[in-house]
Amino acid sequence: MNRGVNSGRPGPSLRLERVSVRYPGAQSAPRPALQQVDLQIGSGEHVVVVGPSGAGKTTLLQVAAGALRAQHGRVLLDGEDPWSIGAARRRQLRGRLFLAPQVPPLPPRQRVVTAVLAGRLPAMSLAASLRSLLVPLEIARASAALAPFDLSDRLFDRVDRLSGGERQRVSLARALLAPARLWLLDEPLSSLDPVRAARALQTLREQASLHGITLVVSMHQVELALANFPRAVGLRDGTVSFDAPSSQVSPEQLRWLYAHTPPVPPPPELGPEDLAGSAAVPMMWR
């Protein structure tokens, strides 16, 4: 596939040095979202980040993308700290990476073709983006990016006509068009069925390998993650619990990763048997 302006250059390396993040609105939280995280990811490397909800996976990706500023420690993209350079350079740097959030960032009234082509904005002039808003400039490219995700027939549909899984795939198709050399994908498969998830993952990894793109993906499906990525980082309570080749991650490490020290009560699942008998069900739920 024809790629963006930066094509040919290797993907940037990523380095986090003793990074700690505490959200401004969460001063009362028992612990920071990330604490003292050290991580080094080489150019063109593919890494999966696993861990329970609230472990800090999203924060990690946002900090790595320069979308969130860590209070302590620093982030280096190809040796460059996004927070010690000027705003214009920082914008250029942001254009060289692609952060896909877990919730697809698509305006409901936008058409799929426009939503996908929005991935190209960092490489487009303002005049071109205005023109493309009226008449999409690169329809063929948008269609080609949607094809591996089985969505080329939805090109001119509006986003609000798509299902949750389709929206997520549109947001992933954006990555293929972005002029980015580092992909940071936050739970890219969370709304996909198993078959589509496997296929999307394969597409993303193939395209990343083909173009030397550095790929960091956070995931919940541990088996899929370990089977597909050469290297896995386990995140728990805002710290790196393990960082190893996937083949060497032991079941104990995974059990520890998902074992909650403070017992968080799971949400009540109201099955018929709960409603019928159990004395433990509070009055209000009966």
Added chain:
Amino acid sequence: MTTDPVTLISPSRSLPRRDPALPGRLAWLAVSLLLLWPLLVLTEFRPWQMLEARSLRVTAHFLAGFLPPALNADFLATVARETWRTVAIATAGVSLALLVAVPLALIATASLSVSSLAGRMAAGPFAVRQATRALMVALRTVPELVWALVFVRVVGLGPTAGVLAIGLTYGGMLGKVFAEILESSDAHPTRMLLANGSGRLQAFLYGLLPQAAPELTSYAIYRWECAIRSSVVLGFVGAGGLGQQMDSSLKMLAGNEVATMLLVFFGLVALADAASAWLRKSLR
């Protein structure tokens, strides 16, 4: 199930008996009512006076003068000319207002802030946004009637004063409401575009505009409708259009001429309403 997950939750401790927000809400309701009462007293709000026999007689007499609407050809020709001028004043005024409002709204909208991606908005951009808000407040603080009185002295009697007056006051209003519409749209798409290196205007075009376009359009059209009404008031101080005509008809106690012009207004407002409904539907 081996252990019932629900047993982990002790209902007496973790479930409050009442909605914790309820007392606060009731308190606010009580405070609002307490504040409203003296205000009604202060404004001598006694609507039942309108239904007294004397008031009804005066009203009926005044309204009787409106019938039948004046329909002679000469007058209709004048009304048509002045109507066209009123529409022109309102349209030119709102266009000018849009030229003022759109840049101000884009500067003021916090969700288009690149620096606030990192956490908190930087001091410089924050100051610029506050200054822009203050400018919009200043623009709409001065009623268009006062602007018109100023401009009538500067550019003389006629429609130009009306256009400038509407342009300034409505520029402030449109800018404020546009910024608020943009800020109440979902910021997620915009912020992701900014985080991935798009420019502010690109993020606006591809993130905010598709969500906010119907609201922005319908508010602009509503303001056009207000400008039609406003240009009538401005006509009273010599800014041209139907208002000036209505002023002289009222002074001559020609109620039937006033009735004709009110019917024309009805038509214009209905037109704006239909245009807005149609545009909202086609942008949906």
